[in-house]
Amino acid sequence: MDIAVQAALILFAGVAFLLIIGAPISISVGVASALAMFSIVDFNNGLLTSAQRMFTGMNSFTLLAIPFFILAGVIMNNGGIAMRLVNCAKVLSGRLPGSLAHTNIVANMMFGSISGSAVAAAAAVGGTMGPLQKKEGYNQEFSAAVNIASAPTGMLIPPSNTLIVYSLVSGGTSIAALFMAGYIPGILWGLGCMLVAFLLAKKYGYKSDDKVSFAIALKVFLDAIPSLLLIVIVIGGIIGGVFTATEGSAIAVVYSLLLSFIYRTIKIKDLPGILLDSAKTTSIVIFLIGVSSIMSWVMAFTNIPGIIADTLLSISDNMFVILLIMNIVLLIVGTFMDPTPAVLIFTPIFLPIATSFGIDPVHFGIMIVFNLSIGTITPPVGPVLFVGTKVAGLRIESVIKPLLPFFLVTVLVLFLITYIPELSLFIPELFNLTGN
Structure with a gap:
């Protein structure tokens, strides 16, 4: 058997087997990649090359943004920012039928865009909105579905750690361009959820809130401005x-920490726990990036991206068909793999095919992250689905049916993003960030 074919079989069969027996994705990728490496070179050189690839993969100034944004998100999640954003969202959406559902969606968009974490948004906003909706007579499964479906908008609206990972693995696509490109798709996702919530609220007879006086609305907005200013400072500076x-991620940490101290929601004694939480999350992400670097070396040696490209192009040379196949594959992958490892594995495979059709790497990055973000709300692995149901105190099975309309709308928006590049590229081109 050809050595490249043998290494490829060991790599993919190893990952599949380890995932099936319940091994964490990082361990599965790392062990399978190392075994494939040993089939290419001898054991000693394999160990040396694997260690070098891991170090090289993690040795990046750009990657420092991830632990800082994670730390900023943890601080904000503990710093009383969620409630202020919920109040602001309530003023913005309070006149719509099912106002509390719309408040949940808008709050998730705002909190997610500040923290960069869909899971943090689902926990913080869902924990705040769930009891309020229950008190107003909202169906609990509906409320949980609204929260779960809208939480991933923060993975697209910047800052986004997943987009930073894509920038790294795609060969240095501009992070500023990717951040700007995420706004319209992320907002479209949120608006799609609001449309579904509006239709279901009319069906169930959920009412709108009473009109809020101008004085109260102004007070709520002023209260939320310091939190929202973080987006302006960080994204505007970038x-x-x-x-x-x-550097912007470090500023986000300092700003969110100062804000939490001013709100008196975080004390000095809370900092060790916050730092430990962020360190745990960071270690998982960075280790994944390291082991994925070994996998990238093996795939390059075995020419797996080229083989897959030739296979896809043998099916069709039509760009629209190829993009459809990619989307279907990524939607399936997203049901059992977190976005970060999926981006690390599939970007080197699919991006060369996309660029051969003249697709902008920024547009493709938004497409792949949007696609994999849908996977966070789908079983069996979806982390947002698990957190959202846990916060609501419900079983996953009870939320699947009310979640389906939201899922269908997000898939529809995905295809709009895929086939209308201007939805992603308009803002980056406006700011002259794409080089076009």
């Missing part, structure tokens, strides 16, 4: 070239 994404 786009304006004042600082890099990594």
Whole structure:
């Protein structure tokens, strides 16, 4: 058997087997990649090469943005920011039927865009909105579905750790361009959820809130401005070239910490626990990136991306068909794999095919992250689905049916994003970030 074919079989069969027996994705990728490496070179050189690839993969200034944004998200999740954003969202959406559902969606979009974490948004906003909706007579399964479906918008609306990972693995696609490209798709996702919530609220007879006076609305907005200013400072600084994404992530930590101290929601004694939580999450992400670097080396040696490209192109040379196949594959992959490892594995495979058709790497990055974000709300692995149901105190099976309309709308938006590049590229081109 050809050595490249043998290594490829060991790689994919190893990952599949380890995942089936319940091994964590990082361990599955790392062990299978190392075994494939040993089939290519001898044991000693394999160990040395694997260690070098892991170190090289993690040795990146750009990657420093991830632990800082994670830390900022943990601080905000513990810093009383969620309730202020919920109040602001309530003023913005309170006149719509099913106002509390719309408040949940808007709050998830705002909190997710500040923390960059769909899971954090589902926990913080869902924990706040769930009891309020229950008190107003909302169906609990419906409320949980609204929260779960809208939480991933924060993975697209910047700052987004998944987009930073894509930037790294795609060969240095501009993080500023990717951040700007995420706004319209993320907002479209949220608006799609609001449309479904509106139709279901009319069906169930959920009412809108009473009109809020101008004085109260102004007070709520002013209360939320310090939290929302974080987006302006960090994203504005990155786009304006004042600082890099990594420097912006450090500023986000300092700003969110100062804000939490001002709100008196975090004390000095809370910091060790916050740092430990963020360190645990960071270690998982960075280790994944390291072991995926070994996998990338093996795939490059065995020419797996080229083989897959030739296979896809043998099916069709039509760009629209190829993109459809990619979307279907990624939707399936997203049901059992988290977005970060999926981006690390499939970007090197699919991006060369996409660019051969003239597709902008920024547009493709938004497409792949949007697609895999849908996987966070689908069983069997979806982390947002698990957190959302846990916060609501419900079983996963009870939420699947009310979640289906939201899932269908997000898939529809996915295809709009896929086939209308301007939805992703309009803002980056407006700011001259794409080089076009």
